[in-house]
Amino acid sequence: MPGKAPAKMAISTTINGQNYDFLCEPRQSLLEVLRDSLQLTGAKEGCNNGNCGACTVLLDGEPVNSCIVLAVEVQGRELTTIEGIANRGELHPIQQCFLEGAALQCGICTPGFIVAAKALLDKKPNPSEEEIRFALAGNLCRCTGYDKIVRSVQAASERIQAGSTPKQNPQPNQTNQQQAQQQQ
Amino acid sequence: MNGSPISYSDKKYKVLGTRPIRHDGTDKVTGRAIYTNDVHFPDMVHGKILRSPHAHAKILSIDTSAAQALDGVLAVITGEDWPHLKDKIAHLGEGAVNLADLSENCMAIDKALYKGHAIAAVAARNVHIAEEALSLIKVEYETLPSVLWVQDAMQDDAPILHEDLRTDYMGAKGDKPTNIATHLQFEQGDVEAALASADVVIEREFKTATVHQGYIEPHNSIALWNEDGKLKIWTSTQGSFTCRQQVAELLQIPLSRVTVTPCEIGGGFGGKIAVYLEPVAALLSRKCGRPVKMVMQRDEVLEATGPTPGSYMKIKIGATKEGKLVAGDAYLAYDAGAYPGGVIGPGCMCVFSCVELPNARVHGYDVCLNKPKTQAYRAPGATQAAFAFESVMNELADTLCICPLELRLKNAAKEGTRRVDGPIYPRVGLIECLEAAKNSDHWNTPLEGKHRGRGIAAGFWFNIGLKSSVSATVNSDGTVNLLEGSTDIGGTRTSIAMQLAETLGIAAEDVHPKVVDTDSVGYTDVTGGSRTTFATGLAAYEVGLDLRKQLCQRAATLWECDVEDVRFDSGTFVGCDNKKITFRELAEQLPEIGEPVVGRASISKDVSTNGFGVHICDVEVDPETGKVRVLRYTAIQDAGKAIHPSYVEGQLQGGAVQGIGWALNEEYFYRDDATMANASLLDYRMPTCYDLPMIDTIIVEVPNPDHPYGVRGVGETPIVPPPAAVQSAIYHACGARMFKLPMSPPKLWKAISQLS
Ligand code: FES
Ligand code: FES
Numbered sequence: 043m044p045g046k047a048p049a050k051m052a053i054s055t056t057i058n059g060q061n062y063d064f065l066c067e068p069r070q071s072l073l074e075v076l077r078d079s080l081q082l083t084g085a086k087e088g089c090n091n092g093n094c095g096a097c098t099v100l101l102d103g104e105p106v107n108s109c110i111v112l113a114v115e116v117q118g119r120e121l122t123t124i125e126g127i128a129n130r131g132e133l134h135p136i137q138q139c140f141l142e143g144a145a146l147q148c149g150i151c152t153p154g155f156i157v158a159a160k161a162l163l164d165k166k167p168n169p170s171e172e173e174i175r176f177a178l179a180g181n182l183c184r185c186t187g188y189d190k191i192v193r194s195v196q197a198a199s200e201r202i203q204a205g206s207t208p209k210q211n212p213q214p215n216q217t218n219q220q221q222a223q224q225q226q
Numbered sequence: 227m228n229g230s231p232i233s234y235s236d237k238k239y240k241v242l243g244t245r246p247i248r249h250d251g252t253d254k255v256t257g258r259a260i261y262t263n264d265v266h267f268p269d270m271v272h273g274k275i276l277r278s279p280h281a282h283a284k285i286l287s288i289d290t291s292a293a294q295a296l297d298g299v300l301a302v303i304t305g306e307d308w309p310h311l312k313d314k315i316a317h318l319g320e321g322a323v324n325l326a327d328l329s330e331n332c333m334a335i336d337k338a339l340y341k342g343h344a345i346a347a348v349a350a351r352n353v354h355i356a357e358e359a360l361s362l363i364k365v366e367y368e369t370l371p372s373v374l375w376v377q378d379a380m381q382d383d384a385p386i387l388h389e390d391l392r393t394d395y396m397g398a399k400g401d402k403p404t405n406i407a408t409h410l411q412f413e414q415g416d417v418e419a420a421l422a423s424a425d426v427v428i429e430r431e432f433k434t435a436t437v438h439q440g441y442i443e444p445h446n447s448i449a450l451w452n453e454d455g456k457l458k459i460w461t462s463t464q465g466s467f468t469c470r471q472q473v474a475e476l477l478q479i480p481l482s483r484v485t486v487t488p489c490e491i492g493g494g495f496g497g498k499i500a501v502y503l504e505p506v507a508a509l510l511s512r513k514c515g516r517p518v519k520m521v522m523q524r525d526e527v528l529e530a531t532g533p534t535p536g537s538y539m540k541i542k543i544g545a546t547k548e549g550k551l552v553a554g555d556a557y558l559a560y561d562a563g564a565y566p567g568g569v570i571g572p573g574c575m576c577v578f579s580c581v582e583l584p585n586a587r588v589h590g591y592d593v594c595l596n597k598p599k600t601q602a603y604r605a606p607g608a609t610q611a612a613f614a615f616e617s618v619m620n621e622l623a624d625t626l627c628i629c630p631l632e633l634r635l636k637n638a639a640k641e642g643t644r645r646v647d648g649p650i651y652p653r654v655g656l657i658e659c660l661e662a663a664k665n666s667d668h669w670n671t672p673l674e675g676k677h678r679g680r681g682i683a684a685g686f687w688f689n690i691g692l693k694s695s696v697s698a699t700v701n702s703d704g705t706v707n708l709l710e711g712s713t714d715i716g717g718t719r720t721s722i723a724m725q726l727a728e729t730l731g732i733a734a735e736d737v738h739p740k741v742v743d744t745d746s747v748g749y750t751d752v753t754g755g756s757r758t759t760f761a762t763g764l765a766a767y768e769v770g771l772d773l774r775k776q777l778c779q780r781a782a783t784l785w786e787c788d789v790e791d792v793r794f795d796s797g798t799f800v801g802c803d804n805k806k807i808t809f810r811e812l813a814e815q816l817p818e819i820g821e822p823v824v825g826r827a828s829i830s831k832d833v834s835t836n837g838f839g840v841h842i843c844d845v846e847v848d849p850e851t852g853k854v855r856v857l858r859y860t861a862i863q864d865a866g867k868a869i870h871p872s873y874v875e876g877q878l879q880g881g882a883v884q885g886i887g888w889a890l891n892e893e894y895f896y897r898d899d900a901t902m903a904n905a906s907l908l909d910y911r912m913p914t915c916y917d918l919p920m921i922d923t924i925i926v927e928v929p930n931p932d933h934p935y936g937v938r939g940v941g942e943t944p945i946v947p948p949p950a951a952v953q954s955a956i957y958h959a960c961g962a963r964m965f966k967l968p969m970s971p972p973k974l975w976k977a978i979s980q981l982s
Contacts, residue, residue, distance in 0.1 A: 085257070088444070144872035144876055147716035150493060152255055175915045175916045184442050
């Protein structure tokens with residue numbers, strides 16, 4: 043109902059390793075503040091309802107849909123957004139594998155998928171295909187049919203475990219059975 | 227399993243068929259790519275739209291005074307603020323539109339025709355104030371009876387949406403008010419006689435629900451109507467030029483005063499061709515003198531943009547006992563939504579497109595009802611028709627105990643086949659796709675286990691040609707900048723750049739493609755109709771030839787010889803006495819030898835070529851719940867020449883999954899009061915990656931004779947076969963033949979329980 047805009051609150055947080063202090067209204071979502079107030083537009087708005095995962099960020103290392111987190115909830119906590127995934131000019135292996143594996147078409151879902159995949163691989167560097175699919179089930183992609191996304195996360199997992207980021211192509215010709223066998 | 231394409235050509239290429247990293251990829255994986263909603267201007271304000279809560283209602287009055295008075299509100303508009311347009315048809319590439327209807331669809335004037343129809347709009351300092359202002363607008367409605375199903379809307383006593391609408395039947399107009407906008411008819415041979423002579427005749431009825439393209443990025447636009455009378459628009463669109471045309475016509479201003487800058491686009495599939503927000507934002511901007519950004523919420527996307535038709539279809543086919551088709555008769559009624567002009571035309575052209583059928587008849591109806599105006603969705607109209615026809619084909623195979631693949635091979639459309647709507651196919655690749663399916667690992671691996679079944683279906687879609695323009699400049703470091711007007715939804719910057727690179731004999735990475743605004747490149751039609759890699763790629767090839775010619779001239783200047791003595795040989799210019807200079811070396815010398823090298827090309831093609839695909843699907847049905855799990859899936863398609871095989875595979879996989887969603891779950895679910903009950907991405911259930919297996923692909927390459935590199939567009943065909951393939955797989959898994967989409971758990975469970 044219309045009325046006077048609620049008073050703003052002062053929030054301090056850490057985003058991608060930097061301290062941020064901002065003012066926000068209690069009704070503002072984290073996504074709105076990230077995008078509109080802090081100009082961190084990498085997290086995308088797909089549904090504003092917690093249903094698509096395009097706005098995924100890490101809150102204390104856990105993936106959350108920033109459109110259904112209130113900005114005031116991040117007081118004193120630590121955030122990672124897609125802008126913080128690459129390491130000083132070098133792409134994260136997940137980003138590199140998404141590129142090489144053609145895991146994006148329109149690309150609107152891509153930041154959300156990469157952040158969600160990072161949360162998974164940080165915890166479980168060697169997930170099964172089933173575990174990858176489960177972990178990414180909150181992220182919708184309408185373009186790719188997910189095949190290349192899942193394969194790219196598999197490729198990134200291999201690369202991370204190998205402890206290096208060699209510039210070879212992920213094998214686009216593998217079936218999942220072959221890949222599963224290789225992992226055993 | 228995705229291997230190398232199966233090629234039917236012995237041409238060898240350096241760049242085509244390789245898998246370079248896309249030019250815009252790094253921006254997209256780092257979150258730096260700029261989509262419309264990421265654009266921010268100083269002084270920008272936010273617009274919101276008030277929408278009708280009723281499916282059909284007269285607007286008696288609108289009182290905006292309280293909204294106007296709210297602190298932070300800068301402008302309010304209603305239908306009164308729009309120029310009133312006469313009927314005029316505009317062609318938008320994928321389908322035509324009546325501008326008067328389009329205008330009313332952007333904002334209702336005296337009647338709301340569907341729940342979600344725009345009634346008024348406000349611009350305010352932020353979205354929260356704008357939302358508050360909407361709640362202060364008072365609208366008085368007189369509700370009217372509404373109609374939501376195509377067959378109901380065709381009845382004589384149905385509520386009429388447009389009092390002045392008369393059925394157009396082969397150019398003649400009907401004489402009474404109706405919801406049937408168009409009645410189409412195609413016919414060849416003698417259907418009755420052929421049916422009478424057939425050994426088997428199968429006739430079935432089918433129904434499909436309304437479904438949405440479901441792109442992840444909602445519609446969003448920014449408009450700035452400047453004090454100099456120039457209107458600038460930044461938007462998410464499949465066609466910046468058709469957007470410009472629509473906005474100029476709707477607002478009755480000269481085309482040249484409108485500049486449309488297409489930002490990155492987060493999916494479209496046909497749903498981002500018509501304008502919704504652009505003219506609204508423009509009018510708000512004119513009123514408040516500031517840039518206005520508008521972003522739809524997801525319920526607005528589902529309720530108030532263009533889904534694709536629900537349909538009622540009846541198919542009858544006759545065949546000999548050997549399985550040779552002798553006749554086909556199709557009746558298709560598609561829902562157009564609130565305004566005429568749905569996708570019935572292509573539906574009729576596609577229904578028998580995969581077979582050779584000497585005797586065939588198709589009747590098609592375009593029907594208005596109280597749902598949002600339907601729009602193109604990936605092979606618009608073809609998926610519904612293929613669901614019906616291919617399902618009947620599978621039933622025929624089961625009836626005659628013939629392998630469904632053999633049945634299709636026996637009847638497959640090929641070079642010389644005449645489609646029921648007239649055209650005769652040039653070289654096409656359906657038989658090659660069927661052969662590839664027959665030889666595939668998937669088809670040759672027996673499916674074991676309880677409640678499991680396998681299905682197959684074929685599909686067809688056109689590639690339209692239309693107009694494309696590009697220009698290119700040679701840089702002194704041996705690279706080329708390429709400007710294009712085709713918005714890039716799925717990686718076409720790269721597939722177009724690769725065709726220029728191949729033509730110039732340079733690397734894909736050495737072409738820098740850029741999608742530019744409508745002031746900066748020649749007219750280009752929409753990214754749609756499977757035309758971008760095909761048609762804009764053709765323009766890229768031609769600009770390559772132009773550059774080659776100019777560079778031969780420069781080499782001649784350099785060598786002080788006749789231009790006739792210089793020839794281009796895969797990346798190198800060769801002169802007399804076997805003088806040689808590479809593209810890069812020559813580029814480095816260009817600043818010294820004359821004016822900068824700028825190339826241009828534009829094409830206008832009326833050819834529409836043809837793409838065919840075949841899908842194989844294995845499912846497991848849970849008879850207790852009716853839930854279907856897809857176990858294995860293979861999409862096979864003729865790509866003509868796969869420019870970037872990874873992105874061709876991606877199109878096949880993405881289309882297949884959209885088709886699987888359409889087959890199994892997706893639908894507009896309506897309450898009794900004609901409002902949509904599932905207007906969110908939680909309840910409008912699109913497939914997640916947990917619902918699916920890997921999607922295997924096999925690319926077949928039967929070169930398209932109408933393209934120098936043999937390219938066929940691949941974007942749309944892959945959504946056509948899935949529903950019928952899944953339907954047949956379900957039948958073989960549990961014995962239930964489903965005639966209605968979606969084949970969702972409650973419906974399948976019911977069908978299974980009626981079996982015993
Ligand atoms: S925008 Fe947050 S989940 Fe969709
Ligand atoms: S790439 Fe378009 S939604 Fe995923």
